[in-house]
Amino acid sequence: MENAIRFIEENITEDLPVNRIAAEVNTSAFYFQKGFSMLCGYTVGEYIRMRRLSLAGSELLTSDGKIIDLAMKYGYDSPDSFTKAFTRFHGCTPTDVRKGGANIKAFAPLHMKLTLDGGTVMEYRIEKKSAFKVMGISKKFSYESASQDIPRFWNEAYVMADPKPVCGMYGVCFDEEMAGDQFRYMIADDYTAEKAQEMKLEVQDIPEHSWAVFPCRGAMPLPLQEVNRRIFSEWLPTSQYEIAEGYNIEYYSDPADYKLGVQDPEYYAEVWIPVKEK
Numbered sequence: 413m414e415n416a417i418r419f420i421e422e423n424i425t426e427d428l429p430v431n432r433i434a435a436e437v438n439t440s441a442f443y444f445q446k447g448f449s450m451l452c453g454y455t456v457g458e459y460i461r462m463r464r465l466s467l468a469g470s471e472l473l474t475s476d477g478k479i480i481d482l483a484m485k486y487g488y489d490s491p492d493s494f495t496k497a498f499t500r501f502h503g504c505t506p507t508d509v510r511k512g513g514a515n516i517k518a519f520a521p522l523h524m525k526l527t528l529d530g531g532t533v534m535e536y537r538i539e540k541k542s543a544f545k546v547m548g549i550s551k552k553f554s555y556e557s558a559s560q561d562i563p564r565f566w567n568e569a570y571v572m573a574d575p576k577p578v579c580g581m582y583g584v585c586f587d588e589e590m591a592g593d594q595f596r597y598m599i600a601d602d603y604t605a606e607k608a609q610e611m612k613l614e615v616q617d618i619p620e621h622s623w624a625v626f627p628c629r630g631a632m633p634l635p636l637q638e639v640n641r642r643i644f645s646e647w648l649p650t651s652q653y654e655i656a657e658g659y660n661i662e663y664y665s666d667p668a669d670y671k672l673g674v675q676d677p678e679y680y681a682e683v684w685i686p687v688k689e690k
Contacts, residue, residue, distance in 0.1 A: 413437075413451060414524045416444070420456075421521050424463055425485050430456050430555065430593050442587035442595060442658040445555040447644040452522060457556045462519040465501040468494075469516035472509045479506045534647055536626045538687070543620045547613040548578045548600030550586075555593055562597055570599050577611050580664060586616065587658035595658075621656060621686040628681040632674040636662060639683055653687040660685060 416437045420428060433456065434444035448456050464486040471482055483494030499505050501517060508514040549569050553561050562583075570580050578601045587595035598616060601607075608615055626643060628635040648654070661684040670676035 413448070416448075417522050417524070420460060420463070424460070424467065425487070427487075428460055440587075440655070440658060441555075441593070442585075442660075443655050445593075446640075446660070447648075449555075449559070450641045450644045451524075455556050455559075459522070461497070462501065463521065465498055466517065466519035468498065468506075469502055469509065470518070472506055473516065479510075482506070534626070534642055536624055536647070538653075539623050539625050541621060541623055544618050545603035545615055546582060546584060546598065546600040546618060547603045547608040547615050548582070548584075548598045550596050550598035550600075550614055550616075552594050552596050555595065558595075558597070565597065566599060577613060579666070582664070583662040584616070584618075585658075585660040618659065618661075619657070621659075622688065623661075623684045624651075624653060624687045626683040626685075628683065630677055630679060631672070632679060632681065636681055636683065643683065643685065652690055654690050656686040656688040 416433055419433060419436045430445055431441040434441040437444070445456055448459075452459065454462075468482050468486045471477060472479075479494070480491050483489075483491050486494070488494035488497065495505055495507075502509070502514075504514040504516070509516060551565055551569075553565075566580075566583075570576060570578070578599055580599055581602060582598070582600040584598045584600050585595050586598065598614065600616070603615060607613070624643075624647075626639050626647075628639045663682040663684065664674075665680045667673035667676075667679070670679050673679070
């Protein structure tokens, strides 16, 4: 991650698609973006955008360059789009800064630090699973906006649906190429031919893999979010395993089995990641 951030900073005014950054640090765009947002709290695109706007603000204060030249330098197609983004970030227009008296915001480069928090236990198992099928409904999402768009997808396609097309046993991310800025997400169940045909559901093959399976217990979604964060910040850097392919599965037990549903303190879910030994 430190190498990736260094690469971003050294090429901040160039075109920086996520697959180019991920290739520099020998990982897939799929898991690089997921890990970056888990560790840093915002997406790769958000980080690049905020760094560029921070640097543009500094240049406005310290140079006489034209606003249109700054817009082009930091990746904006027109002064208007640059002004809108600049104003949202800094709270003032580029012209206000040039006139003097306007405050701008600084967004410093990230630096990763290793901290010692004391020994903690992270429960997991490695499970060899034969190829299997799931069925459900899916949609493509951008990594940039997935954290907001996927909950809306669940609400529209599952919560508000009548009848419900699936039980919602899994949430599955598919990015087989692991190289782009989009992935496919499916609300899914275990496959049965009769229901798949009756409800006209999509069917997806999941190949045979060894899976690292991480239990999550408690009122959702915080336990899932915390387990995902710890997978990338604690488990992957220190385990003997690495990510094998562009799949990520969340398993959800039946909310009807719990008094308070998914908000029950005993509610159970799992995160599955395909792995191979380093």
